[in-house]
Amino acid sequence: MFAELSSHAAELRQRLVAFMDEHVYPNERALLTPPPEKDRWAPRPLAMALMEKARAAGLWNLFYNHGPEGAGLSNLEYAQLCEVFGRSLAAPEIFNCNAPDVGNMELLAAYGSPEQKDRWLRPLLSGDIRSCFAMTEPAVASSDATNIETEILRDDGDYVINGRKWWVTGAPSHRCKVAIVMGKSDKSGPKHKQQSMILVPMDTPGVTVVRPLTVYGFEHAPLGHAEVLFENVRVPATNMLLGEGRGFEIAQGRLGPGRIHHCMRFVGLAERALESMCRRAESRFAFGSRLAEMGGVRQVIGQSRCDIEQARLVTLKAAWMMDKVGNKAARNDIAVAKIAVPTLTGAVIDRAIQVHGGAGLSQDFFLAEAFAETRFLRIGDGPDEVHREALARVELERGK
Ligand SMILES: Cc1cc2nc3c(=O)[nH]c(=O)nc-3n(C[C@H](O)[C@H](O)[C@H](O)COP(=O)(O)OP(=O)(O)OC[C@H]3O[C@@H](n4cnc5c(N)ncnc54)[C@H](O)[C@@H]3O)c2cc1C
Known part of the structure; x- marks a missing residue:
């Protein structure tokens, strides 16, 4: 039943193994540990150079099967390639296959409007920017997403967002240019229709990356995880994903x-x-x-x-x-x-x-x-x- 690779996937797998040996393992420590004297959230020339190489080698967006920007693999095939680069924590970003960007790209491909895709999906697929996903909140048990308290309220042609999020992976990175924010647009509606998701450019006034968070002391730089505050953040109504209440x-x-x-x-x-x-x-x-x-x-x-x-x-x-x-x-x-x-x-x-x-x-x-x-x-x-x-x-x- 399992593990049959097409010749295309098998060839990609072979090249991936060679790329890991030549470029990723020898640089792994440098990729995972930013020099202490440098800004740890800034883009790193070594990572950027390897991304460029991976892209030129066609080892790029391997997860993506919504268009020509991807490798056209099935999930079963991707699983076997993912196992190859999963061997190093430094590798997913090099191949543009890291969380949470993969999930966000999938989301934009499935639910984004043509304008949203053009503005955000295109640069994500080309690796020019990074993104984050902001759902979890320090104040409430967020494993039950109905608890989320952030407000996304309509005001004429805009939405205004207020709330405090944390564990927002990718937010500390200077390359992170957009957040997908989940919050309530209708607190009195049916339980599973109260939430919406909206695109928020990170440079919108009112967005503050409060502090990075560590996992057992690991910063996971240069993407990292952060607490993020949204205070009267105003974005156009066209930034809503799919429609109000469809979060x-x-x-x-x-x-x-x-x-x-x-x-x-x-x-x-x-x-x-x-x-x-x-x-x-x-x-x-x-x-x-x-x-x-x-x-x-x-x-x-x-x-x-x-x-x-x-x-x-x-x-x-x-x-x-x-x-x-x-x-x-x-x-x-x-x-x-x-x-x-x-x-x-x-x-x-x-x-x-x-x-x-x-x-x-x-x-x-x-x-x-x-x-x-x-x-x-x-x-x-x-x-x-x-x-x-x-x-x-x-x-x-x-x-x-
Ligand atoms: C490294 C890291 C990266 C993350 N990245 C992101 C991100 O990018 N974006 C984002 O929005 N969030 C992110 N998260 C947050 C993560 O999704 C939440 O921490 C998780 O959903 C749990 O929510 P909570 O922390 O509020 O725990 P709580 O909801 O407070 O739950 C605490 C504990 O209660 C118990 N519990 C809960 N429900 C049940 C149940 N039904 N039955 C029995 N026990 C239960 C469990 O033991 C659970 O661990 C990340 C978290 C980490 C650690």
Whole structure:
């Protein structure tokens, strides 16, 4: 059923592997760690140069299948390419396949007006700008999006936005030029029709990036995550996406593919962690034997292979279902992957850290940051519990 690549996808995969070896791994540390004396949110010449190379090599917008700007891959094919570049946290941006821009580009392609596409989707696809998605708020439990309090209120030919958001990925970057903001345009309407999504240029008066946020101390520069304040932010009514009250509809469409792309990348990250674990175990001696000869270490290596295979299979199944029946009908498979993969791959990375000893926690290896990444996804894009709850509803219905 799985893993059949067209000759086009297989050829892209081969070139992607070569590009990673030649350009990404050797520069990984420099790409992930901004020099302390420089503005950490400014564009980095090295990243920009590699993006240019990736684009020239046709390794660009691999996720995108809404037009000639993409690579024309199925979800199942993209999953297998995503696994290749998912091995490095520095890679997604180089190939213009990073969150949240991918989700925002998908959203604009599906729901944007021709003018909105021309102004925002076009420069995003060409990598000239970055974007962010502002839904979560510090004041309310945002895993339940009906709680969102930000106001998007009509005032003649404009909308006026007021609210405080946080965990807005990408907002600190100087390259971030537009936010997709979710908020309430009708507080008294039916629960799932109260919310809207609107495009807000980041340089609009009243938009303030208050502070960057860290994940276990990692800044994730140069994109990062931020708290963002919207105070009497005025944008033209034509910036509304799809129509007033249609925010929930758009949110459902946006999050499905975004979630699965994280899973695809994590499979690659866990494979790399297992390779690193084995190399380390082969090369270190303690108490008279190689770590690789110790029963406990061999057990975690074996278990890690089992976990990666499970993670890969649920991810590929979800991607395959998206191709066969569409994102909406594949939502249960997407939920299974979203719940299972960060835990399975996070466990592999955690074991790799343990086998590396102190080195595993240090900046000398990719493992500590990789662990933080898998841990965050058990909360980001909705906490695991919310997805389990949705699955439970379906299962209980099935039993009736
Ligand atoms: C690194 C990172 C990047 C992010 N990027 C973005 C972004 O770009 N844009 C954006 O808008 N948001 C982003 N988020 C925010 C993320 O989507 C929210 O943190 C998430 O949806 C949870 O909302 P909350 O933090 O308000 O937690 P709360 O809603 O307060 O939930 C807290 C906890 O309550 C429990 N819980 C909730 N519901 C249930 C339930 N039904 N059953 C059982 N337990 C439950 C869970 O354990 C949950 O973790 C990001 C978060 C992180 C960490």
